[in-house]
Each structure stands twice: as structure tokens, then as C-alpha cells.
Amino acid sequence: MQKRQSTLALLGFGAAVAGAAWYASRYNPKDPDTRRWYRSLDKPSYNPPQYVFPIVWTSLYALIAYSGWRTWQAERSPERSQALRLWVSQLAANADWTKLFFGKRSPKRALADVLLLESLIIRYMVSANKVDRAAALSFVPYAAWVAFAAHLNAEIARRNPDRERKFSKRVA
Numbered sequence: 001m002q003k004r005q006s007t008l009a010l011l012g013f014g015a016a017v018a019g020a021a022w023y024a025s026r027y028n029p030k031d032p033d034t035r036r037w038y039r040s041l042d043k044p045s046y047n048p049p050q051y052v053f054p055i056v057w058t059s060l061y062a063l064i065a066y067s068g069w070r071t072w073q074a075e076r077s078p079e080r081s082q083a084l085r086l087w088v089s090q091l092a093a094n095a096d097w098t099k100l101f102f103g104k105r106s107p108k109r110a111l112a113d114v115l116l117l118e119s120l121i122i123r124y125m126v127s128a129n130k131v132d133r134a135a136a137l138s139f140v141p142y143a144a145w146v147a148f149a150a151h152l153n154a155e156i157a158r159r160n161p162d163r164e165r166k167f168s169k170r171v172a
Contacts, residue, residue: 009072013065016088020095021061027103034102041107042159047152060145063138064091070135071128083127083135090120097149107157114150121146 029035048056068087074080093116101110121143129136 006069006073010065010069013068013072016068016091017061017065020091021057023095024098027098027101029102034105037105037163038102041156041163044152044155044159047156056145060142063142064094067128067135067138070132070138074131074135077131079127079130083124083131086120086124086127090117090124093117093120101153105163107153107160107163111150111153111157114146114153118143118146118150 027034029038064087068084071080071083071087093113097110097113097117100106100113121139125136125139125143128139
């Protein structure tokens with residue numbers, strides 16, 4: 001029974017991450033107007049090519065689900081509960097970034113979100129480390145990628161100060 005429960009929990013964490021990814025994907029640059037807007041932005045030379053993002057995010061999403069599951073498997077405690085709350089919070093902030101950047105075409109608002117996301121990731125890692133070191137360590141690549149994404153987002157916002165106001169889009 002316990003193994004079955006653990007497997008169902010892993011599937012649940014995977015479903016939560018897949019749900020966040022699905023939500024974010026609704027605002028990706030596949031929309032022709034959004035694609036034109038994104039292509040028109042002045043981006044730094046180190047902006048990765050588009051094909052990199054699905055490869056990176058598939059791996060990161062797997063690690064995010066694995067980490068949440070590992071934390072959930074730890075013995076019940078206030079530390080475990082705190083870590084799981086932070087896990088949910090970072091996942092929500094993660095999903096919102098795409099809506100803010102691409103959906104609302106607001107690099108500045110997306111920057112605020114990605115900075116919040118990075119802080120939630122670090123807080124989660126500290127909290128998760130108290131209950132399961134492997135869960136905390138599995139977030140290291142995610143923290144590194146989001147730090148890079150925050151830097152990239154900041155540079156795009158800096159280079160395109162008028163693009164947000166001129167091309168902002170209302171999204172529910």
C-alpha cells in the first residue's frame with residue numbers, strides 16, 4: 001500500500017508541474033503577434049536559441065516534481081510543511097512568468113516575478129534541506145537556470161524600455 005501511495009504522490013507532483021507548464025504554455029511565443037513582438041526586442045548575444053528552452057525546461061520540470069515528491073516523502077514535521085508550501089509557491093511564480101513576459105508583453109513585471117521566483121527557489125532549497133538533502137540539491141540546476149533567466153530578463157527590460165508601453169497586451 002505504501003509503495004502505491006508513493007507512486008500516486010509522484011504522479012501527483014508530476015501532474016502539478018505539468019499543469020503549471022500547460023498554463024505557462026498558453027502564453028508562449030507561438031501566437032504570431034507575440035512572436036513578432038519578441039523578435040523585435042533588442043536581446044543580448046547570449047540569449048539562447050529557441051530550441052534550447054524545451055530541452056532545459058523538460059529536465060527542470062522533472063527535477064521540480066522529483067524534489068517535491070522527495071520532500072513529501074519525508075517524515076511529517078513543520079519543516080516539511082514549510083518546504084511544501086514553498087514548493088507550491090515557487091511553482092505558481094514559475095507559471096506566471098510566461099504570462100507576464102509573453103502574454104502581457106511586460107518584461108518589467110516578468111522581472112519582478114522571476115526575482116520573486118528565485119527567492120522562493122532558494123528559500124525552498126534551505127527549507128527542503130532540513131528534511132531531505134537530495135530534494136534540496138535537485139533544485140540546484142533550476143536555481144542556476146532561473147538566475148540566468150533573471151539576468152536575461154533584466155537585460156531585455158533594460159534594452160527595451162519603450163517596448164513594454166507601446167506593445168503591451170491585455171491578457172486575462
